[in-house]
Amino acid sequence: MLRLNRAGLADTQAWEAAGIQLPGFDYDTVAQNTLSAPEWIHFGAGNIFRGFVANAHQKLLDSGKANTGIIAAETFDYEMIDKAYRPYDNLTLLVLMNARGDLIKKVIGSITEAITADPNREADYTRLIEVFENPSLQLASFTITEKGYSLFGPGGQYLSVVEQDLANGPEHPVHAMSIAASLAYRRYLKGGYPMTFVSMDNCSHNGDKLKHGILTVAKEWAKKGLVEDGFVAYLEDERKITFPLTMIDKITPRPSQSVQAALLEQGIGGMDVIVTSKNTYTAPFVNAEVSEYLVIEDKFTNGRPALEQAGIIFTDRDTVNQVETMKVTTCLNPLHTALAVSGCLLGYTLIADEMKDPVLRRFVEMIGYTEGLPVVVDPGILSPKQFLDEVLQERFANPFIPDTPQRIATDTSQKVGIRFGETIKAYIRRDDLDPVQLSAIPLAIAVWCRYLLGLDDEGQTFTLSPDPLLESLQARLQEVTLGDKGQKAAAAVQSILHDEAIFGMDLYATGLGGKIETMFTEMLAGPHAVRATLEKYVVQEAPTTISG
Template sequence: MAAISLNDWRRHRAELEAEGAELPSYDIDAAKAAGRCQPEWIHLGAGNLFRAFHAIVADDLLGAGLMNRGIVAADLRSPRGVDEVWAPDGNDALVVTLRSDGTHGLRIVSSVADALFANPRRPDAWRRMHTYFESPELRLVTVSITEKGYATRGADGAPLPEVAADMASGPASPLCAMGIVASLLFARFEAGAPPLALVSTDNFSRNGQRFRDSVLEVVGAWVDAGLASRELLEYVSDEGRVSFPWTMVDRIVPNPSPEVVSSLLEKDFTGMGLREGLHLASFANTEEAHYLVIEDSFPNGRPALDEDGVILTDRDTAERADTMKVTACLNPLHTCLAVYGCLLGYDRIWKEMEDADLVALIRHLGYDEDLPVVVDPKVIDPHAFIEELLTKRLPNRSLPDAPQRIASDTSQKVSIRYGHTLNAYAKAGRDVSALTYIPLVIAGWLRYLLAVDDEGNEFVCSPDPLLDELQTNLADVKPGCTDAALVHEAVAPILSNVEIFDCNLYDLGLGEKIEGLFLEELAGTGAVRATIKKYL
């Protein structure tokens, strides 16, 4: 096959088809031109999940004749993805599906009409984004910016500095993600206030509610400061005009892998290398399994998402599906593998799934402690979901996912992945102190924060907005420590922090238990492994 780059793939259609690649079947130029003129769908957070999921849904709908204009992809924090990946590739992407049998599926996705850095630091793109938002033809905005993107307050409860600056300065030049969204809604309001759906597809429970609350917090501050009218607040507050549907999204999309780069080079693709310091490439690698459940609340209408496997339902069902995944059947198990994978020296999730101790640990965690308080959403069977995860998805040797990636931002995840389940036990009047595996994961996270693995080797913890604060708390605790009083002094501010866990773990009778498990894992070389074995 002749050398192929994404910006000229159409000249090589025959070779790609012979290679088995799936290619767009619609009029690409017409779809891109229509989307650039005015999209009906914008996505904020144009990263790997977007490439491997949302953009494919749009591509399918374009191919089926159920949409006739491409979508707009926007980044809010950095222009690098737009400048270094999307623009050079003509806003197309290659999606590599990593099958469990070791083969790779290739698909060219051309559904993105425009990719831009939607930030006041780039005035031309900012004005273009305003134009898109001002049009009544815009129907929905999907979002994937990770949990921390919705944050407005720190662990101390005070507004984060960028958020405080946005609240004080008004809609003109926002800095943070929620300020940017609020500013774009302000522009839409000023243009006649047409309805719109803002759809979070990030992995945390009640994502739509948190999205709405965060945007309203910024808008409310503007109104209180006289920087915007109360009518703006009424517009954004009215879910009949501006909705924030609740969702559940599930597709494992690791950062682009060097192994996949090598595979693509063997197939004569060019320009597929990883960009330094950027978790993006011209391709996204992903698994076969995928789920998307959305509350069917679209005040300005929507594309025929349900024609492409998206489950549209009511809010309660969407919440139950998300709660099933995020608090029980996937995310808690993933975080468990993340922290213990780093401590035990693993660099791939599939390798952990060949470790009998870790597999037993996440089975106990999922089946014994998570599932008992999960409500069946009916649209997806929880037991079938978790079994598919344990037997097919996580052991997939082709999937280059790393515990280090999943360990990112753990402080922003533990309230959902564990605090929610602990609160559910307490609400049901069940004995929280009898739990073993959730406390063991939390103890493992504390041990992980010391940045020393089970063999005594130092490692670098993954990025986390609270990492410096948490490591400062634990600064006097070292592997080999046996001082229970010192450990209590170090971890009590963490385990009692409701902002982190959505509960005070001491009030639930778990604080002391976690301290004890943490002490066991501090005992010396091999103590982490020994502690896991002890409780299986």
């Protein structure tokens, strides 16, 4: 039985005989180089980081174009490091699934250290500081989910953890943004060395969001006299510190038990799927699709890995912005979110199965082709139409990708504003378009509201995916029941649709509030009303686009 750890990898023949590609660089030298002159630290040691980012860096290490590894850091879920990294010597088995169902397997060894930002683990925290104090550090990248950047709670006030960090100053921070600010402060004090902070999360203008998070904390500390005066200026000086925009794309589902079973059958043991107490799904392996895109604004102040040699695109800010807008607000993520919430209601557990459902397929075709494409700006480096074709015809439909609507439904409240709101805003801006022409996007919002009731289309309760606003949103809908004839339900859903903190706008002011409210109440008629409502509004004809 093959075991994923450094000792296990010594039997290279056995791994190669099992068709598993191994790291092609001298691990000890790279690990030693990283210890003495670290260049790259990544926060958020989750699946996309291991399955995409770390693999891209391994390509550079394998071809001698890099000579230090990546340090993985966790500010949130220390159990991941304890259970999915350290027992496996920080190695990951990457399993890519193509449309033929082949499992393409590769050991990722480019992560040479894995540490927590747990203030109770002195050695870990000392190492974090040491990394940031070293002039060699080029970048800190992040995949910490959209909520990881958020400093504020539902009422617009600072989260209590942030309030404590702001009061305590840079000594014992807890929130990811305060930890990043505190480590940047150490770097400033040590010599004001340059470096770059790179968000790789799926949020619109992710670099700006990261900058805003770190700067807000720094400014509050400065106001209270908890940091030296020059610190804020250091963070704002673009010769020293930058926060490029990025667009990242690779469907990387939670580790699946079916993949674990397939690996076991192929003689690879110890691949247990772990669900941490913070509900992170992790494992020594990562399963992902083959397609991948990472586009980064080329604005680094202390050098960067030559990732263009590993297929990563570096370009100017406007182009990244356009590519990101295309993916996150039009051609991929809105479709995913619509499939996520409707899939949970209709009892699906696989995205590829939803794509076989003609109503759901047509629903996302309408969101993408009919309603999204007319407002997309072609970024020039990727064609929106071709990207959308690939998403709908190949990527979502790939039956071997074990992706679930339940994963994608996680944190939907954090995402609906960007994923649907940006297109609505584009319709408002354009003289030749009007938001009231939209029907699939309002339907997706109505389905999300219906999803929040926690009753599927059979009328049975189901477990909603985690979401920081779940409790408060469900409280607003607590009076709503199936069979509700209208008044109470309409009033309840109105409070959500008016909420600018969620959608970035009052949906009633766009002319869409009433339409969504009607769709929502139609979905309450009783069992199977969700499907009936989808069938009513999803136009069963060949894809067309709204002209304009």
